[in-house]
Amino acid sequence: MRNVFHDQLDGIFEDLASICGQVEVAVAQATEALLGADATLAEEVISKDSSIDQAREKVEDSAFALLSLQAPVAGDLRVVVAALRMVSDLERMGDLSVHVAKIARLRMPRNAVPEAVRPTIARMAEVAEDMVRRTAEIIRTRDVDAADMLRADDDEMDKLRRGSFTELLSKDWAHGVEAAVDLALLGRYYERIADHSVSVANRVVFVVTGESPL
């Protein structure tokens, strides 16, 4: 039977899905700023991060209100704490998008990404963005199977990242130290965005099934 607790919890999950949507835009715009050396867009990603932070605070306040007023136990309690963790993950994904935008800004008016490694970065960004988009959907639909599929994408991200290291540490690397360092750090940021996506999706699985996927 539905009750106040579950209605309020639904509200929190709607907010989480909406924050995930904001993160999706941040990742997409940070990548566009990076690959297009677009200063305006980089600034936009950096300045819009505060609205993700504010949305996080709103979710935290709602979760605390729910814990205080309803004093849920057992499974319900763990679901609310899972929501608090999801919002931390989402905020961190926003921060990582800002890191990408800041690398873009640091190299302006030059493009931070040398032509030869654009495909690798573009593919990493595409995988990350797609994972964030699907994570928002998973929060909305609580689709456990979709969450399982997300982990397969994370494996692709790990492969891409390993591939980028092979590329930048090979003898044929001709783009200098700065581009190599940028590529290594960008790879790290996109990888972390993907990790946090999987973490959020895993918490949805926990919310639905009561078990955390391994």
Place this chain on the structure above:
Amino acid sequence: MRNVFHDQLDGIFEDLASICGQVEVAVAQATEALLGADATLAEEVISKDSSIDQAREKVEDSAFALLSLQAPVAGDLRVVVAALRMVSDLERMGDLSVHVAKIARLRMPRNAVPEAVRPTIARMAEVAEDMVRRTAEIIRTRDVDAADMLRADDDEMDKLRRGSFTELLSKDWAHGVEAAVDLALLGRYYERIADHSVSVANRVVFVVTGESPL
């Protein structure tokens, strides 16, 4: 007046301080493995991380038990949730030590850190380790002033990291791409360890004063 809630909460904080002590050892040993190209020590850091993960689970279980059985509200509720967040930070600091140990392992039998940048890495590691040591102490003593001082150290870490970028992106950099990438990532890992230390200390301030430092 003391009660069951506060006794159990004290137990959780003792566990947090003990986990922070384990993290301190992990950071110190990872650095020693890195600077000394010590394979055995690197493996030890990597394998011991599971005991930090287990200690995290224990704290989470205790926190959930406390929330379920005592149903704290308002300030007490936020303190328990703060403890859950602190243990997430601490676990992450353990993971970052593993990342340092893995870079050390990857370059064996060579030393991952070229002679010329050893002072920078050694200093970063020293600052990180000292911050973790003091964070354990802050959890134990709930010393708000010490937490404020920790933020000053974090500023030094940021300066060191910027300095390392100036170093590796200068025209005089003669150690090749691999060492530059290692240095950039190691800098990132130590910086994140410091960030999480500050985050843990800030939560202690919140627990004591009811206010989060900005």
